[in-house]
Amino acid sequence: RSFSRSSAASMADIQDVDENDLSEKKNMDHPNLSSILDSYFVNFVKRLEANIREQIVEVYSRPKTKVAVVPEEIEQKKGESEVEYIKRLKAFIEKQHTEIQDLAIRNGTLAEDLAKTGNSLQSEQRVSGGMDRVQIETLRRDFQEASKRLEMLKKEKAKIESEAIMYQNLAAKTEGDLRSLSDAYNSLEQSNLHLENEVKALRGLGHSTFPDVEARKAEAREEALKESEGELNDLLVCL
Known part of the structure; x- marks a missing residue:
């Protein structure tokens, strides 16, 4: 059974992502992750990781x-x-x-x-x-x-x-x-x-x-x- 976070409040900011981009990103993911986790959650984690990295660099390099x-x-x-x-x-x-x-x-x-x-x-x-x-x-x-x-x-x-x-x-x-x-x-x-x-x-x-x-x-x-x-x-x- 897929683990879905579509009902979580934190996923509201990614629901406007284009479906074509989601399908392309899903094909690039590891097969096991695609079968276990929901595509929205995977993309959310990716975006969260990038945002955290950017914020860390911004804080320490400002x-x-x-x-x-x-x-x-x-x-x-x-x-x-x-x-x-x-x-x-x-x-x-x-x-x-x-x-x-x-x-x-x-x-x-x-x-x-x-x-x-x-x-x-x-x-x-x-x-x-x-x-x-x-x-x-x-x-x-x-x-x-x-x-x-x-x-x-x-x-x-x-x-x-x-x-x-x-x-x-x-x-x-x-x-x-x-x-x-x-x-x-x-x-x-x-x-x-x-x-x-x-x-x-x-x-x-x-x-x-x-x-x-x-x-x-x-x-x-x-x-x-x-x-x-x-x-x-x-x-x-x-x-």
Whole structure:
């Protein structure tokens, strides 16, 4: 005599199953089960097993939070230089890449194990594969965000290096201008000393044919000062 559960309240949810599907599933069942148990009960047990497996996987594999949180490793620490930050971010990306590879290897192993167990675990394999895909997608998204951040830092570093080179060139030019100004000042001192020596010599000889020596000296000094002021103005413009 067949063991029937058609009158049980728990079988109400499977009475709408198509009769053709039931006949096909019955042909796939073991002959002894088909002769002992009712087809509705057999299909109910199968569905119950799949639902239990899915619920177990859902409970134990559900993420603790669905809020996307940026890892602390991506943020630059206070007082950390750009070079140290880039090195630490590169190490973090390499670690994420290794974890993704390990996860892919583990998924491949699980797929092989599930394939060997038969078709009875297809539902569990589908759920587990879905959760693994979610984890892989999360890691891939984190990796992409870290890569974008690294590219942005590289651009900022290149900009800073370009500005540093520009300031170095400006400093070299300023140093050259200062050196030229120093040479001009030394030349002015030598010229002034030479004029003073000439004046002393003329006074010692008692010549009266050079009354404009002092005027020439003042004129030369004024011209040298104007030249020095012009170079100083050019230097200030450069700065």
